[in-house]
Amino acid sequence: MVVTEYERCVCFEDGLKDNLRVLIAPQRERDFAALVDKAKITVEVKRIERQNRERGRNKRDSEPLSSI
DSSP states (O other): OOOOHHHHHHHHHHHSOHHHHHHHGGGOOOOHHHHHHHHHHHHHHHHHHHHHHHHHHHHHHHSOGGGO
16 A cells, blocks of 8 residues: 555544644645644644643633632
8 A cells, every 4th residue: 555645644644633623724734743743732722722721721720719
């Protein structure tokens, strides 16, 4: 079975979770290594965003009422 670079990319995109696929698929990347790198970067950015949101939420929860 011969799989083209395009087919590898499509298969990879199809396996992504929806919240990642909507960010990656519109870029129409057809170089598999570049596609995987972009997916890794996107996952890391989303992880950092989630941490920042949680950190902000925890900071608000720990502030004394007099400072609000």
